[in-house]
Amino acid sequence: MTPASRPFTTRPELVGTTGMVASTHWLASQSGMAVLEAGGNAFDAAVAAGLVLHVVEPHLNGLGGDLPLVACTAGGDPFVLCGQGTAPAAATPEAFAALGLDHVPGTGLLAAVVPGAFGTWLDLLARYGTWHVADVLRYAIGYARDGFPLIPQAATTIGAVAHHFRSHWPTSAETYLPDGAVPEPMSRFRLPVLAATLERIADESRAAGPSREAGIEAARRAFYEGFVAEEIGRFCATQSLVDSTGHAHGGLLTADDLTAWRVREEAPATLEVAGRTVAKTGPWGQGPVLLQHLALLTGMDLADTRPGTAELVHAVVETAKLAYADRDHWYGDPDRTDVPLEALLSSAYADERRRLVSPDAADDVAPGSPDGRPAPPLPPAVAERVAAAVAARRAGRSVSPATRAAGVGEPTIARDGSTRGDTCHLDVVDRWGNVVSATPSGAWLQSSPVIPTLGFQLPTRAQMFWVEDGFPGSVAPRKRPRTTLSPTLVLRDGRPEIACGTPGGDQQDQWQVPFLLNHLVFGMGLQEAIDAPTFHTTHLVSSFDPRDLDPAGVHVEERFGPEVVGELRRRGHEVTVTAPWSLGRLSAAAIGHDGMLHAAANPRGMQGYAVGR
Incomplete structure (x- = not known):
């Protein structure tokens, strides 16, 4: 070049x-x-x-x-x-x-x-x-x-x-x-x-x-x-x-x-994808959701799909909904709850779930049955909130988030939830x-x-935690809460190649997926992949009080342009256009195939930085 x-x-x-x-x-x-x-x-x-x-x-x-x-x-x-x-x-x-x-x-x-x-x-x-x-x-x-x-x-x-x-x-x-x-x-x-x-x-x-x-x-x-x-x-x-x-x-x-x-x-949860091994935490964190998400996308032959298109955003968003539905229902401390992780990460299960993706945005997504047993339900109060949000969406009514108190979230600092940190x-x-x-x-x-x-x-x-007993995420003495924190390691031929991650609560793995696609599938360099416009869906149960869900919600950076936004809306997505450089705070460090060391950091927020020699 x-x-x-x-x-x-x-x-x-x-x-x-x-x-x-x-x-x-x-x-x-x-x-x-x-x-x-x-x-x-x-x-x-x-x-x-x-x-x-x-x-x-x-x-x-x-x-x-x-x-x-x-x-x-x-x-x-x-x-x-x-x-x-x-x-x-x-x-x-x-x-x-x-x-x-x-x-x-x-x-x-x-x-x-x-x-x-x-x-x-x-x-x-x-x-x-x-x-x-x-x-x-x-x-x-x-x-x-x-x-x-x-x-x-x-x-x-x-x-x-x-x-x-x-x-x-x-x-x-x-x-x-x-x-x-x-x-x-x-x-x-x-x-x-x-x-x-x-x-x-x-x-x-x-x-x-x-x-x-x-x-x-x-x-x-x-x-x-x-x-x-x-x-x-x-x-x-x-x-x-x-x-x-x-x-x-x-x-x-x-x-x-x-x-x-x-x-x-612990040994990491892993998945083979794009000639690499991606390593994440166990299901006491949300890390395996990235592996589930990549498994769904791997079978969609995205290599000939242009980055930044509505087609790619739609595919990533719809598969994310499926993966996060499993996260919300199945994940928890594996010492205290039975999480069928091997089945959740299997190619057969990914093939089964991938068939649920349609050309239009789904407004209600159920968890799967990876080993044949029904998924655990959500606690009744949360299930009711989710059902009400989906019903409002189908009736054409706006879905208003619950009022948040100061300091709630990861972390939310405004009472209306409008200002978030990472x-x-x-x-x-x-x-x-x-x-x-x-x-x-x-x-x-x-x-x-x-x-x-x-x-x-x-x-x-x-x-x-849920305070109701009997759920994977129920509170219990000396139990690990299911966290959103989700660092990533990528290996090639058994050797570490890339360390990456981002702040962002429920969005951490969502922002990492486009980055990994950009780098591993579309051939972008680390910095180019970080700089590329990004997006995420809010169609998931928030991990933080008050546990909102925004059916069919998608946030995209303005740099995607009006044509992409228009096509996503035509497909039924509830699109929120954010500022041009507003989503994600990725960083990455890597070892190249020739032994050279690489690093890149996110310009968003004007504080992340990579240094090296």
Whole structure:
């Protein structure tokens, strides 16, 4: 390809030999690259970059959040680390019923689960890294102590919940409203209490002696058995604070819940597609839905379909509806519910489901029966909401989303649900062939009050449980909620090739599918595939309170053009045209067939960045 014939991209696709880091924030990317430059491997770099994300994107994740990652060592097998914290031992359907609740609140202390992110970073460092805890922590400590530029989206988020903080969450007001005012965008912002917490953990790690492994274990104990766990348990037991129900509740999470929790290393769920192996989390996350989606599309012979056409958007949207219907009904913690994953990912099942796709948009999609048994139903209240939405659509009435309280969602920050945030993502490859894809999230500043002695919030992932008993997603003691977090690893001939992912809640896998099609099927480079106009459907049960469904809904970026939008509407899709660069925040890092390292990051939001050499 000559220079003149190369496609225009918003940024160059980076190519080098030393290492690559791509993430949703430039400071995290550069911190990870600093580790690679200093001789650390991809696992060391991922830990340092992820800890920085906890500091510099507090509206999108936090030290008390959740973390799934999928990774591979050079010459090894891919693996998944499940950093999704479990529900408290006291979290039962009866406990919520006794409070008069028919759902888990989307914000506050009742939705808290065990913070899994920090333990997962430590586990990755212990098993596969080479650096000491204090060394990977110093970047995050420096930004928390000395300050970082508060991105406009974070300042906007703080402004949206400032009244709630002042009225109901005083510890959050003290942390995020310095001098009582909303901080200015890009002003220097400090988190001194969080810095002190991290410094104390680093000190306890050093005190364990020169052994790297002993230092990591000391840091783990400090968080999950020591002062951090004790402060979390005390705060949940002694505070009663207003949440998204409009009423004050305490928390169920205890220090014993943290002590009992351990990181899980698991084999990934995989699918062979386009000459590659795509690796995802198990069905405790939504990761397998991407595999189901790709399996449906693989049988549609899309190679001769032009990217950006209504035909392709329709095919991707209609198959997404089928895959997500299975997600909504079947997925859950496989330790506690029978998820027929092998059958869901089988080619025979994909062939059966694919026959349901028609030239027109479906407005009601049922889950399948992958092993011959009927799919579990949705809880009655949610099923009624879904049925009412479908009936309104068929009657030609508009479907209005339920009103959301401040801070609800992943995360929603406006009461009408109009302003959404995302989460975070990072990808790392190194010169030795190690690869990491990680999606830290949860513990958003707007979703849970700050623990004043620690300087961070708790994750509210329990909102993804049903409070009714007897369903795959029902709340239960020490059970994993089915999360939306969904990093991806692609292998070629058994060797890691691409790490990728995006923030976006229910849209994470939807935005990754067009990217993978663009790159693997249509031959686009990483940056070109990220830059391409994208889309998603809202025809699924939202994973977040209040569990809306928008029948036949499709969001497309304006760059698709009026002809594509018109054709989609002619086929019956309820199309919402969004701003030209508004959907998805993908990043990717890769190892080429010649051993060269590649990386690309999303220009949307003006903060994601790839760095490398």
